[in-house]
Amino acid sequence: KAGVTQTPRYLIKTRGQQVTLSCSPISGHRSVSWYQQTPGQGLQFLFEYFSETQRNKGNFPGRFSGRQFSNSRSEMNVSTLELGDSALYLCASSLGIGAHGYTFGSGTRLTVV
Amino acid sequence: AQTVTQSQPEMSVQEAETVTLSCTYDTSESDYYLFWYKQPPSRQMILVIRQEAYKQQNATENRFSVNFQKAAKSFSLKISDSQLGDAAMYFCAFSTGANSKLTFGKGITLSVRP
Numbered sequence: 164k165a166g167v168t169q170t171p172r173y174l175i176k177t178r179g180q181q182v183t184l185s186c187s188p189i190s191g192h193r194s195v196s197w198y199q200q201t202p203g204q205g206l207q208f209l210f211e212y213f214s215e216t217q218r219n220k221g222n223f224p225g226r227f228s229g230r231q232f233s234n235s236r237s238e239m240n241v242s243t244l245e246l247g248d249s250a251l252y253l254c255a256s257s258l259g260i261g262a263h264g265y266t267f268g269s270g271t272r273l274t275v276v
Numbered sequence: 277a278q279t280v281t282q283s284q285p286e287m288s289v290q291e292a293e294t295v296t297l298s299c300t301y302d303t304s305e306s307d308y309y310l311f312w313y314k315q316p317p318s319r320q321m322i323l324v325i326r327q328e329a330y331k332q333q334n335a336t337e338n339r340f341s342v343n344f345q346k347a348a349k350s351f352s353l354k355i356s357d358s359q360l361g362d363a364a365m366y367f368c369a370f371s372t373g374a375n376s377k378l379t380f381g382k383g384i385t386l387s388v389r390p
């Protein structure tokens with residue numbers, strides 16, 4: 164059974180550009196969440212989608228957005244990149260909502276220069 | 277708001293020995309779940325163990341067990357017979373029944389000495 168797949172693994176972007184990260188959940192999982200991990204702030208929740216609807220959103224500016232498709236795959240987009248957006252972005256999927264515990268992908272390492 | 281505190285940034289254990297990682301949390305919710313995740317250098321967060329707050333019995337998964345003290349809001353992880361592959365960063369995390377987002381602690385780096 165394939166795990167959570169995130170693409171790309173690494174990404175280098177220039178300040179001011181935009182970026183789209185992709186996440187394919189475990190087959191059958193309908194909940195997808197995104198987290199940002201930085202050395203300074205640790206792991207912070209970005210948003211959660213369930214059946215194509217955003218259920219929950221963290222405290223991030225509007226430059227961060229996401230969506231989920233009918234096959235449960237999810238994308239997150241960051242527009243007008245800033246140096247501070249450099250981070251590991253982790254996607255996690257779950258069968259239902261929350262309590263079972265999420266299965267994480269290996270993340271996308273975004274570097275903004 | 278919920279908070280999760282891991283006060284020890286680093287710990288070290290001798291191979292085959294036992295180590296305990298500490299975690300405290302703060303919440304006014306009664307329905308919640310606690311987790312320990314492991315993040316090795318491969319970056320993938322791996323679920324180690326999960327505890328439902330309504331269960332009094334401490335969760336156990338092979339060499340991993342927790343000491344859940346609900347009144348003290350403490351949730352420590354005990355790793356028995358430590359192995360070299362246990363070396364990683366360990367995160368304590370919390371979610372409520374109503375809000376499934378995970379709130380993480382800052383993590384603790386565990387090293388295992390051969």
